[in-house]
Amino acid sequence: MSGTALQARGLVKRFGDLTAVNGLDLEVRTGTCLALLGPNGAGKTTTIEMLEGLTRPDQGTIKVLGLTWAGQAQEIRERIGVQLQETRLTEKITAKETLRLFKSFYAQSRSIEEALGIVKLEDKANDFVETLSGGQQQRLTLACALISKPSLLFLDEPTTGLDPQARRNVWDIVESFKSEGGTVLLTTHYMEEAERLSEEVVIVDEGRVIAEGSPQGVIGRLEAESIVELHPRDGGAQRLEDAQLLGLPGVRDVRRAAASITLSVTDTQASVGALLGLLGEQGIALETLQTHAPTLEDVFMDLTGRHLRDA
């Protein structure tokens, strides 16, 4: 097991008739971050809660730092840090008192001052939790997860609902934890977060892995240089046939939404040039034309036909 901080094989979890997690495997190498990426309801929380020992799988095996929940639960608890999707902190105590409470659960831990320093809340030590902003409360729950000097950190949607600045603050904390050799498993439905923080992404949908690998490796499988999105005016999208679009140089794939068309292309310049020619011939005017480098969102779209967010 050397080099593997976390390993799960064949995880299954059912809630009545619903199979929330349906035969999921994953492996996180020591010192890296793995992002479990998927839309709401994909089974991310159920998976992470099984790994954290909070929910018992119906099938499958889990090894955390080479240990099992059945045999060595207390030892695992001492060595992992957990931030739940919706951690409700007690509002009528201060940041410092919150950390003192969490510290009391562990045999070994950092000082409260050090934990506050890591999440840059030193000047909030004596403030009541209820007076902290959403981003500050999220950093405080991270400090609680880090108080025991864990070597493995579980984060369930650590930045959902935060503004961009607060999100970057959380990313900085995770990056600094990693730079000291820590291992991270996080769940997110923000592809930017997965791309920024993780060496490995596992994209899940309906309790199954649908793609995995490095962010660039997963994106590379689209074999697209860019994604071209066009919004023709006045119902123009209907007048363009898939066969015509696929006949343009470099166009690999055509996807349609209400009034827009998305192309995966291997040669942006040739494809866009030819596309504009085709639109000109057919007298179709454009509302907008955008191109972007392919992202994990495009991979998800390609595999499921749906968006990661609001799916």
Ligand SMILES: Nc1ncnc2c1ncn2[C@@H]1O[C@H](COP(=O)(O)OP(=O)(O)O)[C@@H](O)[C@H]1O
């Ligand atoms: N305790 C539970 N009882 C019944 N259904 C549940 C329970 N927990 C989760 N689910 C269902 O399992 C599926 C996966 O949920 P969850 O793991 O929370 O997904 P995610 O974290 O990816 O949004 C959803 O359909 C959800 O409604």
Ligand SMILES: [Mg+2]
């Ligand atoms: Mg969740």
